[in-house]
Amino acid sequence: MSGSLRELGEFGFIDRVAGLFASHLPEGTLGIGDDCAVLEGPGGAARLVTTDSVIEGVHFLRSAISSRDLGYKSLAVNLSDIAAMGGRPQEAFLSMGVSKDTEISYLEQFLQGFHELCDESGTRLMGGDTTGSTGPLFVSVTVLGTAPRGQVRLRSMARPGDAVCVTGRLGDSGGGLRVLLDDLPRDEPDNARLLERHHRPRPHIEEGPWLAGRPAVRAMMDVSDGIDSDSMRIAERAECGIDINLESVPISDELGRAAARYGWDPYEMAASGGEDYCLLVTVDPERLADVTLAFQDRFGRPLFAVGRVTDAPRRIRYFREGEAVRLGRHGWDHFRGDEEEGETR
Amino acid sequence: MSGSLRELGEFGFIDRVAGLFASHLPEGTLGIGDDCAVLEGPGGAARLVTTDSVIEGVHFLRSAISSRDLGYKSLAVNLSDIAAMGGRPQEAFLSMGVSKDTEISYLEQFLQGFHELCDESGTRLMGGDTTGSTGPLFVSVTVLGTAPRGQVRLRSMARPGDAVCVTGRLGDSGGGLRVLLDDLPRDEPDNARLLERHHRPRPHIEEGPWLAGRPAVRAMMDVSDGIDSDSMRIAERAECGIDINLESVPISDELGRAAARYGWDPYEMAASGGEDYCLLVTVDPERLADVTLAFQDRFGRPLFAVGRVTDAPRRIRYFREGEAVRLGRHGWDHFRGDEEEGETR
Numbered sequence: 090m091s092g093s094l095r096e097l098g099e100f101g102f103i104d105r106v107a108g109l110f111a112s113h114l115p116e117g118t119l120g121i122g123d124d125c126a127v128l129e130g131p132g133g134a135a136r137l138v139t140t141d142s143v144i145e146g147v148h149f150l151r152s153a154i155s156s157r158d159l160g161y162k163s164l165a166v167n168l169s170d171i172a173a174m175g176g177r178p179q180e181a182f183l184s185m186g187v188s189k190d191t192e193i194s195y196l197e198q199f200l201q202g203f204h205e206l207c208d209e210s211g212t213r214l215m216g217g218d219t220t221g222s223t224g225p226l227f228v229s230v231t232v233l234g235t236a237p238r239g240q241v242r243l244r245s246m247a248r249p250g251d252a253v254c255v256t257g258r259l260g261d262s263g264g265g266l267r268v269l270l271d272d273l274p275r276d277e278p279d280n281a282r283l284l285e286r287h288h289r290p291r292p293h294i295e296e297g298p299w300l301a302g303r304p305a306v307r308a309m310m311d312v313s314d315g316i317d318s319d320s321m322r323i324a325e326r327a328e329c330g331i332d333i334n335l336e337s338v339p340i341s342d343e344l345g346r347a348a349a350r351y352g353w354d355p356y357e358m359a360a361s362g363g364e365d366y367c368l369l370v371t372v373d374p375e376r377l378a379d380v381t382l383a384f385q386d387r388f389g390r391p392l393f394a395v396g397r398v399t400d401a402p403r404r405i406r407y408f409r410e411g412e413a414v415r416l417g418r419h420g421w422d423h424f425r426g427d428e429e430e431g432e433t434r
Numbered sequence: 435m436s437g438s439l440r441e442l443g444e445f446g447f448i449d450r451v452a453g454l455f456a457s458h459l460p461e462g463t464l465g466i467g468d469d470c471a472v473l474e475g476p477g478g479a480a481r482l483v484t485t486d487s488v489i490e491g492v493h494f495l496r497s498a499i500s501s502r503d504l505g506y507k508s509l510a511v512n513l514s515d516i517a518a519m520g521g522r523p524q525e526a527f528l529s530m531g532v533s534k535d536t537e538i539s540y541l542e543q544f545l546q547g548f549h550e551l552c553d554e555s556g557t558r559l560m561g562g563d564t565t566g567s568t569g570p571l572f573v574s575v576t577v578l579g580t581a582p583r584g585q586v587r588l589r590s591m592a593r594p595g596d597a598v599c600v601t602g603r604l605g606d607s608g609g610g611l612r613v614l615l616d617d618l619p620r621d622e623p624d625n626a627r628l629l630e631r632h633h634r635p636r637p638h639i640e641e642g643p644w645l646a647g648r649p650a651v652r653a654m655m656d657v658s659d660g661i662d663s664d665s666m667r668i669a670e671r672a673e674c675g676i677d678i679n680l681e682s683v684p685i686s687d688e689l690g691r692a693a694a695r696y697g698w699d700p701y702e703m704a705a706s707g708g709e710d711y712c713l714l715v716t717v718d719p720e721r722l723a724d725v726t727l728a729f730q731d732r733f734g735r736p737l738f739a740v741g742r743v744t745d746a747p748r749r750i751r752y753f754r755e756g757e758a759v760r761l762g763r764h765g766w767d768h769f770r771g772d773e774e775e776g777e778t779r
Contacts, residue, residue, distance in 0.1 A: 118560075126560035128525060128578070129476040136481070140527045140561060140576060146568045147531075180473060182485045184574045186492075215463075215471035216485060223491045224569030229529045231485060231576045233473070 122326065123244055124170040124310055125234070135241045137234040139170035145225035153269050156195045158288040159228075160202030166313065167232040168210055169292035169366040173311035174243075175301025176236035178210055178294065183217035186227035210294050240301040242370075247308035247327035249400040251371035254381070254392050256296045258339040259316060260355050261286040263362015264347055273351065279343040290366040297368060299387060305376035315363040316395070317416060320405050323369070323398075330401035333360075335409045335421070339393040354420045360407070361416065371398050467671065468589055469515040469655055470579070480586045482579040484515035490570035498614050501540045503633040504573075505547030511658065512577040513555055514637035514711040518656035519588075520646025521581035523555055523639065528562035531572035555639050585646040587715075589671035592653035594745040596716035598676055599726070599737050601641045603684040604661060605700050606631040608707015609692055618696065624688040635711040642713060644732060650721035660708040661740070662761060665750050668714070668743075675746035678705075680754045680766070684738040699765045705752070706761065716743050 117135075119127040130136030143163045145151060154162070164181060171178045183203065187196065196219075207214060212232065265287025267273070268280045275284055293311075300306045308323050316338075320331040340348075340355045348355040370392075372380050377394065384392035399406075407414050407421070414421040462480075464472040475481030488508045490496060499507070509526060516523045528548065532541065541564075552559060557577065610632025612618070613625045620629055638656075645651045653668050661683075665676040685693075685700045693700040715737075717725050722739065729737040744751075752759050752766070759766040 120558065120560040121562075126525065126527070128560070131474040131476060131481075136476075138525070138527060138561065138576075138578070140529050140563065140574075142529045142531060142563055142565055142574065144531050144565055144567045144569070144572075147565060180471065180483070182471070182483060182576060184485050184487045186487060186489050186572050213465065215465040215473070216483060217466075218485065218487055220487055220489055220492060222489045222570065222572075224489070224572070225567070227487075227489075227531050227567075227569070227572045227574075229485075229487065229572075229574035231483075231527060233483070 117238070119243070124173040125176070127174070127241055130235050133238055134235045135176070135238050137171050137174050137176040137236060137241070138231065139167050140229065140231040141166050141170065142230075143228040145227070151226070154288050156198040157202035160199035160204075161206050161289050162202075163228045163230050164203050164206045164212070164232070165290050165292045165366060167230045168206070168212065168294055169290070169311040169313065171232055171234035172293050172297025173309050173368055174234075174236060175240045175297055175309060176234035177298055178212045178232050178234040180215045180233045181207065181212050182231040183214060184229040185217070185219045186222040186224065187219060188223065188226065189221040191226070210292070236298070236301065240298070242301045242306065242309035244308050244310050244323045244326035247323050247329055247371040247398045249329055249398050250374055251307055251398040252374050252377045252394050253320070253331055253333065253396040253398060254370050254372055254394050255312065255316070255339065255367055256293050256300075256370070256392060257365065257367030257390075258341040258344070259312065259365050259367070260344050260358035260362050261341050262290060262364035262366075263315070263358035264344045264353070264355070266362065266364070267351070267353065267358070268347075271351070279347045282343045283347060287364065290364060292366050293368050296388065300368065300370055300384075303380055303383075305373040305380050306370050307373065308371040310369050312365045312367050312369050313363060315359070315361040315365075316369060317360040317405065318363070319369055321403065323371070324403045324405060327398070328402050330399035330404035330406070331396055332399055332406045332408060333396035335407055335414070337393065337395045339391070339395075357416060357420055462583070464588070469518040470521070472519070472586055475580050478583055479580045480521070480583050482516055482519050482521040482581060482586075483576065484512050485574065485576040486511050486515065487575075488573040490572070496571070499633050501543040502547035505544035505549075506551050506634050507547075508573045508575050509548050509551045509557070509577070510635050510637045510711060512575045513551070513557065513639055514635070514656040514658065516577055516579035517638050517642025518654050518713055519579075519581060520585045520642055520654060521579035522643055523557045523577050523579040525560040525578045526552065526557050527576040528559060529574040530562070530564045531567035531569065532564060533568065533571065534566040536571070555637070581643070581646065585643070587646045587651065587654035589653050589655050589668045592668050592672035592674055592716040592743045594674055594743050595719055596652055596743040597719050597722045597739050598665070598678065598741040598743060599715050599717055599739050600657065600661070600684065600712055601638050601645075601715070601737060602710065602712030602735070603686040603689070604657065604710050604712070605689050605703035605707050606686050607635060607709035607711075608660070608703035609689045609698070609700070611707065611709070612696070612698065612703070613692075616696070624692045627686075627688045628692060632709065635709060637711050638713050641733065645713065645715055645729075648725055648728075650718040650725050651715050652718065653716040655714050657710045657712050657714050658708060660704070660706040660710075661714060662705040662750065663708070664714055666748065668716070669748045669750060672743070673747050675744040675749035675751070676741055677744055677751045677753060678741035680752055680759070682738065682740045684736070684740075702761060702765055
């Protein structure tokens, strides 16, 4: 294979890696291809492992996010992966490549933010390294967690007919990013809330294990790239399709108002903005009412049903007022019959 | 605390991190401060976790090492940490920040080298991510392993009177680095061997668990920074000192000849060159002969006794022909009585 990483794209390369290494996994373990790897854990439990990197100039700009928020967020994105498998986080490992000119106070603030979420989530920092480098700040975090063996939830567990639900409102983080990129006033109250959700996403640590404890809940993953891309991950693993009703996608009041003010399409942000770090789950349709009621009871917030799993392999479709639409370059277009099915953009 | 990372130094910052996060570890677990963290593992075993990063421009230059060797080495340094605790490696996680212009063939070769050592060591790549970046190549590897609970070997287990041993010859990797830095002929046979040991260090995967299975073997760690710095790590953890006899430090024929040719001090390379990735162990002196004989029997190579653990806290001393010497800027100097004890350079 020739060409550069830019041409092949990130997902293409990870798939290639998986093929090279996919042989001979012991029964009950899982490698590349879900939110976490699943290993044998203590006392018959499953040990979950996830790793995620955050790179200056790619995932963040130093001028845009405080180091304290960056520390918080670089742990949050990993905790979200553990929650998405139905597990609870336990240990974290932190590796940093840091320009030698970096002020110690910057690193201290980073660690304060990291520590804050360690405390909130019961996660312990157990190791790592710090290396002086010549390049941009590079943060690589690995988190280990555990889940009862029977409660690990995989992307592949979705079944046609399942209801598709999300555990939180979508698009706020994407809205916050737009506030940054378009240099909009950060102290305007709605903008400030969107920015906060972009910089300090709340991983759904309690929601994940709670949902995984319900047999009616089948596939789970976290919303890191946006439901458009993330639904396709479930569709690929479970050999199914997903239909989403745009009217059902939950949008916060803050995002709704900011969208009206700046002419954004909030449903586009919900579909492709990413970094919301709530959970996307599929639920046995016959027990959906029980699960949503119990969820509301437990968390005081709704579990939002946004669509349905279909038997059309790898086809993500969107509907608005009963009509198929697709996410084009300029927002939502009517989906024309002569276009190739399965393409959403 | 003010200042930059350059002023504080890498070890200072890691110590600071440890203090912030050191609270409330469950019994039988171990966090920051040894080659690996120790967690609860399956079936009552100990789960070992280590993470190490390799950064372009800091740890390697693209022009100097093939991507295949780099892939091999970035796993090797982690396997060495698992061996140093007495464990066997099982799963690896690989995160890479890669310039978008990087040729896919470069990454493929990297993975071939990584895969080669996975195969040799029975380690499975179970996850990771690849991110296009603007900066130098950044590779962060996390490896998990297991060890029987009673066989985990810590740096703190050294006791005054123990013999200090190494499982391989020292300084070859440092010699290889000099070949690179001084632009010496790479095809000269001795130089080529030194370079190979610098680029493809062999982690002592079999030696680690074997040694940890002997009750006479006490502290263990791997030689990553050179015995000068690494002995101090044991001295700090075990509240002891270490005396090293330079005549006993094993030097390869290749390094000996290259040193004669280029005017190097091979014992300086052995002490501070680093990256040899053999093991530094302390052994009950009364059972040293048994252990070294059995080691020779099992591995067909000697276990080299190079010194002794003392009761002088954090004091590393070197002796040549019975006289105390110290590693100065221009090699080994006589150690004068009016200098502060414990200082080695």
